[in-house]
Amino acid sequence: MAYLELKNIYKTYGQGTDETEVLSNINLKIEEGEFVAIVGFTGSGKTTLVNLINGLIQPTSGEVLFKGEPVVDTSHERGVIFQNYSLLPWLTVEQNVIMAVKEAFPKREKEVYKRKAAYYIDMVNLTPAINKFPKELSGGMRQRVAVARALAMKPDMIIMDEPLGALDALTRGNLQDQILNIWGKDKRTALLITNDVDEGIYMADRIIPLRPGPKATLGPEFKIDIERPRDKTEMNDNTSYKATRNAIIEYLMDIGNERKSEATTEYILPELTPKDFVNQFRY
Numbered sequence: 001m002a003y004l005e006l007k008n009i010y011k012t013y014g015q016g017t018d019e020t021e022v023l024s025n026i027n028l029k030i031e032e033g034e035f036v037a038i039v040g041f042t043g044s045g046k047t048t049l050v051n052l053i054n055g056l057i058q059p060t061s062g063e064v065l066f067k068g069e070p071v072v073d074t075s076h077e078r079g080v081i082f083q084n085y086s087l088l089p090w091l092t093v094e095q096n097v098i099m100a101v102k103e104a105f106p107k108r109e110k111e112v113y114k115r116k117a118a119y120y121i122d123m124v125n126l127t128p129a130i131n132k133f134p135k136e137l138s139g140g141m142r143q144r145v146a147v148a149r150a151l152a153m154k155p156d157m158i159i160m161d162e163p164l165g166a167l168d169a170l171t172r173g174n175l176q177d178q179i180l181n182i183w184g185k186d187k188r189t190a191l192l193i194t195n196d197v198d199e200g201i202y203m204a205d206r207i208i209p210l211r212p213g214p215k216a217t218l219g220p221e222f223k224i225d226i227e228r229p230r231d232k233t234e235m236n237d238n239t240s241y242k243a244t245r246n247a248i249i250e251y252l253m254d255i256g257n258e259r260k261s262e263a264t265t266e267y268i269l270p271e272l273t274p275k276d277f278v279n280q281f282r283y
């Protein structure tokens with residue numbers, strides 16, 4: 001039995017003439033302990049896929065099974081790191097993380113919550129900001145709190161929806177390593193949704209492209225046969241890395257080009273010049 005299984009998933013939004021099939025015939029099996037990355041274009045349906053796996057939305061048809069059971073709601077067993085850091089603005093960094101810890105470990109001493117929260121806040125290098133409110137943090141710092149929150153729930157499966165996109169290269173690299181450490185240490189199962197092929201190759205055991213929507217579907221998988229722990233600098237000279245990277249990029253470029261040649265609608269921008277606006281700058 002697969003740890004997570006998506007069976008013949010279809011998802012449409014809207015009704016009647018407005019109906020759009022965003023995901024079409026998605027089939028995926030992830031085994032316990034695996035790290036899988038799905039690489040996709042912007043707007044291809046990645047977040048829809050994450051929301052289905054998370055239990056936030058239900059498929060139009062098909063089934064999502066987690067440990068053999070249908071996913072009907074969200075659960076702390078599946079910790080999601082969203083691309084738009086969802087923090088509660090009226091709580092401090094510490095309180096935001098404690099809230100997540102409480103959900104996973106109900107009825108513990110206050111000190112236990114504080115200790116667990118401190119551990120994950122330190123992991124994302126935010127100890128100096130522990131008493132700050134989200135509005136006092138930069139976008140990257142907020143995203144790191146969101147990462148700490150998701151990991152603090154000790155989920156059996158970590159699901160990441162482009163979690164590191166807003167971060168600078170150094171912080172991003174650091175957090176990739178922290179996530180890999182946690183995944184490796186406790187042998188969790190992980191699914192990363194990203195538009196960054198290199199991030200996918202560095203982190204995952206398998207990469208599966210999501211062909212762009214409407215009717216987005218999964219493409220063929222690419223296995224990443226590079227020993228762990230992986231070293232980014234060494235990887236650049238690794239023949240297997242170069243070959244896999246080229247194959248994935250070639251595949252993505254091919255389907256990108258296919259899409260362009262299939263496109264029948266031409267969008268013409270209206271030729272408007274707001275008179276008042278132009279006059280403002282006419283001296």
Ligand SMILES: Nc1ncnc2c1ncn2[C@@H]1O[C@H](COP(=O)(O)OP(=O)(O)OP(=O)(O)O)[C@@H](O)[C@H]1O
Binds near residue numbers: 022045047
């Ligand atoms: N609740 C909704 N109602 C109607 N259409 C929706 C809804 N959610 C998403 N869509 C549409 O479904 C398509 C896929 O959206 P989704 O957010 O899943 O893509 P994405 O790959 O995560 O995009 P991005 O990379 O830009 O975040 C888009 O065309 C979007 O407009």
